[in-house]
Amino acid sequence: MRIYKKLSLPAFFSALVLLIPGFMTSSIPEKEIQSLIAKTNLFNLRFPQERVYLHLDRPSYFANDDLWFKAYVKGSPVNECNLYVEIINTSGQVVSKNLAWIEDGLAYGDIHLPDSLPGGMYQVRAYTNWMRNFDEVWFFRKNLLIWNGRDKKLVPETTELRVRDIDLQFFPEGGTFVTGIPNKVAFKAVDKQGKGIDLRGAVIDESGNRVVEIKSHHQGTGCFTIVPVKGKKYTAEVIFGDDLVKKTDLPKPGDEGVILTANALDPARIEIQVIRKFPDSDKELAPEYLLVAQSGGEVCHHEQFAIQQETTSFELKKNKLPGGIIKFTLFDSRLIPVCERLVFNNHVNVVHLVIKTDKTEYKRREPIKIGVAAFTDQGMPCLTNLSMSVFNTPAILNKEEHPGNIFTHFLLNSELKGIIEDPAYYFKDDSITTLVALDHVMMTHGYREFEWKEILGDSFPEIDYQPEPSLELRGRVISANTHRPVVNGEVTMITLKSLLGVYKEKTDSLGKFVFSDLFFYDTVYVSLEAKTRNGKQSAYIEIDSSSTISPKSGYLPQFSVYRKEASRTIPGTIVEPTRNAGWKKWSVNDTVLIGEVNVTARKTYKDDGHPRIYLEADFVLDLAKSNDAPANIFDYIEGKIPGVIYEEKTKTFYARGNKLKIYMDGMEDRMGIVASLPSQWFDKVEYVRSGIFAGVNYAGGILFFYANRGGRFISTPKKSEHMEGARIIGYSVSRKFYTPSYEETPLAEIKEDHRNTLYWNPILKTDSSGVATAAFYQSDDIGDMKIVVEGVTSEGHLCRGISGYRVKY
Numbered sequence: 001m002r003i004y005k006k007l008s009l010p011a012f013f014s015a016l017v018l019l020i021p022g023f024m025t026s027s028i029p030e031k032e033i034q035s036l037i038a039k040t041n042l043f044n045l046r047f048p049q050e051r052v053y054l055h056l057d058r059p060s061y062f063a064n065d066d067l068w069f070k071a072y073v074k075g076s077p078v079n080e081c082n083l084y085v086e087i088i089n090t091s092g093q094v095v096s097k098n099l100a101w102i103e104d105g106l107a108y109g110d111i112h113l114p115d116s117l118p119g120g121m122y123q124v125r126a127y128t129n130w131m132r133n134f135d136e137v138w139f140f141r142k143n144l145l146i147w148n149g150r151d152k153k154l155v156p157e158t159t160e161l162r163v164r165d166i167d168l169q170f171f172p173e174g175g176t177f178v179t180g181i182p183n184k185v186a187f188k189a190v191d192k193q194g195k196g197i198d199l200r201g202a203v204i205d206e207s208g209n210r211v212v213e214i215k216s217h218h219q220g221t222g223c224f225t226i227v228p229v230k231g232k233k234y235t236a237e238v239i240f241g242d243d244l245v246k247k248t249d250l251p252k253p254g255d256e257g258v259i260l261t262a263n264a265l266d267p268a269r270i271e272i273q274v275i276r277k278f279p280d281s282d283k284e285l286a287p288e289y290l291l292v293a294q295s296g297g298e299v300c301h302h303e304q305f306a307i308q309q310e311t312t313s314f315e316l317k318k319n320k321l322p323g324g325i326i327k328f329t330l331f332d333s334r335l336i337p338v339c340e341r342l343v344f345n346n347h348v349n350v351v352h353l354v355i356k357t358d359k360t361e362y363k364r365r366e367p368i369k370i371g372v373a374a375f376t377d378q379g380m381p382c383l384t385n386l387s388m389s390v391f392n393t394p395a396i397l398n399k400e401e402h403p404g405n406i407f408t409h410f411l412l413n414s415e416l417k418g419i420i421e422d423p424a425y426y427f428k429d430d431s432i433t434t435l436v437a438l439d440h441v442m443m444t445h446g447y448r449e450f451e452w453k454e455i456l457g458d459s460f461p462e463i464d465y466q467p468e469p470s471l472e473l474r475g476r477v478i479s480a481n482t483h484r485p486v487v488n489g490e491v492t493m494i495t496l497k498s499l500l501g502v503y504k505e506k507t508d509s510l511g512k513f514v515f516s517d518l519f520f521y522d523t524v525y526v527s528l529e530a531k532t533r534n535g536k537q538s539a540y541i542e543i544d545s546s547s548t549i550s551p552k553s554g555y556l557p558q559f560s561v562y563r564k565e566a567s568r569t570i571p572g573t574i575v576e577p578t579r580n581a582g583w584k585k586w587s588v589n590d591t592v593l594i595g596e597v598n599v600t601a602r603k604t605y606k607d608d609g610h611p612r613i614y615l616e617a618d619f620v621l622d623l624a625k626s627n628d629a630p631a632n633i634f635d636y637i638e639g640k641i642p643g644v645i646y647e648e649k650t651k652t653f654y655a656r657g658n659k660l661k662i663y664m665d666g667m668e669d670r671m672g673i674v675a676s677l678p679s680q681w682f683d684k685v686e687y688v689r690s691g692i693f694a695g696v697n698y699a700g701g702i703l704f705f706y707a708n709r710g711g712r713f714i715s716t717p718k719k720s721e722h723m724e725g726a727r728i729i730g731y732s733v734s735r736k737f738y739t740p741s742y743e744e745t746p747l748a749e750i751k752e753d754h755r756n757t758l759y760w761n762p763i764l765k766t767d768s769s770g771v772a773t774a775a776f777y778q779s780d781d782i783g784d785m786k787i788v789v790e791g792v793t794s795e796g797h798l799c800r801g802i803s804g805y806r807v808k809y
Contacts, residue, residue, distance in 0.1 A: 028333055036290075036292070037292075037299045040297075041298055044296075047461060050130050051140075052071055052072070052128065052131070054124065054142065055072070055790045056069050056142070056144075059396055059400065060147075061144060061147075062149070063114065065756070067113060068110045068737060068757065068760045069109060072105065072410075076102070076130070076467070080470075081128055081130070081468050082099060082102070082129060083102050083128055084097065084098075084126065084550070087125075089557070090120065090559065096113065099732050100731065102128070106385060108762035117148060118148055119148040119151040119154055120559050121144070121146075121156075121558060122143070124142050125553065128467070129467060133464060136554055136555065137555070139555075140414075143557045145397045145559075161244065165191055167189070167190050171185065172251060173259065173262075173341065173443060174330070174339035176257045177228065177254065178257045178277050179254065181275055183259065185224055186440055186443035187444070188221050188444040189216065189221075193419075195421060196218075196421055199222075199238040199240050200214070201214055202214060202237060202238075203224070204236075206234075206235075214238065217437055221444050223443065230253075234250040235247055235249050256277050256279065258277075259273075259275040259339065260328065264346075264439065269316060271314075272314055274289065274312045274313075288333040289305060289307065289332060290303070290335065291304075291328060291331075292331065293321065295321070300321060301321065324344065324411050325344055325415045325416070328340065328343065342416075342443070343439075346430075350798045351797055351800075353373065355371070355801045357805045360805060361805065362808075365753070365779070367742075367743070368759075368805070374772075374793065381770025382770050382794070383794040384772075384792065384793050385765055385792055387760075387763075387764065389760055389788045390757070390785060390786070390787050392783065393786050394783045395756040400422070403423075405790065405800055407800055408423035408426075408427060410798060411798075419555075426438040470519060471516075471729075472514055472516045472518065473493065473518070473728055475543045476510065476513065476544070477530045477542075478541075479539055487508070489539060490505075490506060490507075490531045491507065491513045491515075492504050494528075494673055520731070523727060524728045525681075525725065525726070526726050526727075528723065528724045531722065541723070608706075610665070612666070612704070613695050614688050614694035614695070620684060621684065621685040623679060633674060633678065633679045633705070634648075643655050643656070655689070656701075658699070661701075661703070663704045664706075669705075677723070684705075687702075687703055687704075688701060737759070737760040739758070741777065754779060758779055761774055764791075782807045782808060782809065783806070787802065788802050
C-alpha cells in the first residue's frame with residue numbers, strides 16, 4: 001500500500017462531511033461529551049504508551065559477530081532514560097544484555113555475540129523501565145538467525161501441526177452480530193506461536209446447510225458477509241493444509257442492536273455506516289449516538305448524531321485526519337461504548353529518502369561514496385537524524401520478502417496486539433488486494449490503548465516501574481528491632497575500585513531510599529551502610545533489584561517448520577551459509593608479529609581468577625568454604641589468621657608489632673573502604689608477612705582481600721546488620737564501527753577482507769540542504785550489496801530509504 005505523503009500536517013480536529021440530509025444533532029449534553037474527551041486525553045497524558053524501534057546493521061549474524069543498533073523511541077514520559085537491549089534464546093534465557101542511554105528519543109550501541117553461541121534462532125528485545133508497567137507485547141522484538149561455524153548447517157526442527165494447536169477466531173465488524181441484516185465477519189487462524197495458517201471451508205447452519213464459503217486472504221486472515229437468521233446457530237467447518245479439519249462456532253447473533261462498518265479503500269475518504277435494527281415499536285424514535293475517533297490514544301475527532309433511518313452513512317476526508325491507525329468508537333446516549341472499529345488512514349507524514357552511489361558497479365576494495373537526500377514533495381530540505389547500514393546480501397541467512405522496518409513498526413506493529421507477520425507486505429503498493437489484507441489486520445487485532453471501561457471508571461493501571469533518567473540504586477531500610485521501615489534514616493553508599501566515591505541519602509516515610517543521577521560504564525560494586533535517625537546501626541538494608549532483573553519472556557523465538565509444507569506457509573527461506581560468509585571473517589590487522597620479548601611477571605593463580613603480585617601467600621583464608629553467618633569482614637577474620645591481631649577501636653591489624661597494610665584486588669585501600677564491607681563480598685583473604693615479597697617497599701605485612709569473582713551476590717538467611725553490598729550495572733561502552741582505509745595501508749600487509757557489514761553509522765545527519773554523505777572501502781566479496789537508511793526528521797516524521805550496488809570483480 002502506498003503511503004501518501006503530506007508533510008504539512010493540518011489540524012486534527014476537523015468537521016465531518018455528512019452525506020445524509022436528515023442527519024440530526026442529538027441532545028447528549030455537551031458537558032458530558034467534553035468530560036469524556038478530557039478523561040481520555042488526561043489518561044493518555046498520565047500513562048503514555050512508550051514505543052521503541054531498533055534499526056540493526058543487518059538481518060542475521062554469525063557467532064563472534066558484533067550486532068550494531070540504533071534505537072528510536074516515541075511517546076516517552078521523560079526526555080532521557082535507560083534502554084535495555086537483550087538477546088534471548090528459544091528457552092527464554094538472556095544470553096547478552098546492553099544498557100544504553102536514550103537522549104531526545106535516540107540511542108545507539110552494539111552487542112558482541114560470543115563465539116561459543118550455539119547456532120539457531122534468537123530474539124533481540126528492547127524496552128524501557130516504564131514499558132514494564134504494561135503488557136510485554138509492546139516490547140520491541142525481532143527474531144534473528146545466528147549461525148556458528150562449528151555447525152555444518154542450520155536445520156529447523158520439524159513439528160506436526162495439530163488441530164488443538166490452532167486458534168481460530170471470528171470478529172464481527174464493530175464487535176456486534178445482529179440477525180436479519182448483512183454482517184461482515186473477519187476471521188484469523190494462528191498456531192500456538194501466533195503465526196497465521198491459511199484455511200478454506202464454509203459456514204454451516206445447525207441443519208448442515210452451507211451458508212457461505214470462506215477462504216483466508218493472507219496469513220490466515222479473511223472476511224465474509226452473512227445474514228444470520230433469528231434462532232439459528234452457525235459453525236465454521238474449515239480445512240488446514242490437506243486434511244486437518246476444525247470446527248468452530250460463530251458468536252451467537254442478537255435479535256437487535258447496532259452495527260458500525262467502515263470502508264477505507266478509497267484513497268481520499270473513509271466511509272462510515274451505522275446500521276440499527278430495532279423493534280417496530282421503536283421506529284418513531286431517533287436514538288442518539290456519539291462517534292469518537294482516536295489516534296495514538298488522543299481524541300482527534302468526535303461527532304454526535306441521531307439515527308432517523310435504519311442506515312445512516314457519512315464520510316471523513318483522509319487528509320483532515322491523522323495518518324496511521326484510527327480507532328472509531330460508537331457510544332449510545334448514556335455514553336456506553338457499543339461498537340468499535342479500527343481503520344488505517346494511509347495519509348501519513350513520512351519522508352522517503354533518495355539514496356545514490358557515485359557508481360552502480362565497483363571493484364573489490366574500491367572506495368564507495370553514498371549520498372542521501374531528504375526533501376518534501378515541495379522540494380524543501382529536511383533536517384534528519386539517520387542511521388545507515390551497508391551489508392553483503394549473500395551473507396544473509398534467511399531471506400525475508402517483507403521484513404519489518406521503522407515504518408511498519410511505528411505505524412502497525414507497535415499499535416496492535418498480536419504478531420504481524422511480513423508487515424511490509426501491507427505497505428508494498430496501493431492495490432485492492434493489499435488494502436483489503438491490511439483492513440483484515442485492522443479487524444482481527446486489538447488496539448494497544450486502554451479500554452473505555454478503564455478510562456470511564458477512573459481505573460488507573462498500577463505503576464511499579466518508574467522512568468529511569470539515569471542509573472539508580474533503590475532499596476529500603478528496616479529496623480532490626482521492630483521490623484518496621486526506618487523513617488528519616490541515613491544511608492551511605494561507597495563505590496569501590498576505580499570509581500571511589502561516597503554518597504548519602506535519607507529514607508522517606510516508607511523507609512525507601514534512592515541513589516540517582518549516577519552515570520558510569522561497566523559494572524560498579526558498592527557498599528551500603530544504614531543508620532536510624534538516632535544514629536544507631538540496628539537496621540537492615542533491602543536492595544530493590546526489580547529493574548535489573550530481566551522480565552520473563554512470553555514471546556519466544558521459534559526455529560521450526562511443519563512436516564507438511566502445505567499446512568502452512570513458512571515465512572522466509574533458511575539458507576546454508578557459504579564458506580566465505582561463515583569462515584572468512586574480517587581479519588585486517590588482527591594479527592601483529594613482534595620480535596623476541598623477554599617477559600618477567602609474578603605468578604597468577606588461574607584457579608580462582610585473582611591476579612597476584614606475589615608468588616605465594618603465608619596464609620590463605622578461604623571464605624568460599626565457610627558456613628559462618630555473614631558479618632563485617634574485619635570482625636569475621638579476627639583470630640582466624642595466625643600471628644595477626646585486630647584492634648577493633650582503630651580498625652587496624654598488627655603482626656609482629658607492625659601495622660598491616662590493606663589491599664583489595666591488588667590495589668592499596670587508602671580510604672579504608674574494606675573495613676565497611678560485609679564478609680559475603682569476599683571469597684579469599686591472604687596474608688603476606690612482608691611487603692617486600694609482594695614487590696611493595698614496606699617491611700611490614702600485608703592483608704590481601706579478594707572480592708567474589710562474577711555472578712550476583714547471593715542473599716543469605718541471616719543478614720549483616722546495617723551493611724549490605726550491591727552491584728550496579730553501568731552503561732555499555734559504545735564503540736565506533738571500524739572500516740579500513742586501503743589508500744593508507746599497503747595491500748601486501750592486509751589479509752583477506754570479508755566483512756559482512758561493510759558500513760554502519762548511527763549518527764548520520766543531513767545538513768541544511770537536506771543532504772548527507774558517507775564513504776568507505778568495499779571488501780573482497782562480490783555480488784549485491786544493500787543500503788538501508790532509516791531515521792526521523794527534526795519534526796518527528798519517519799524516514800526510510802533503500803538502495804544498493806553491485807561488485808563484479
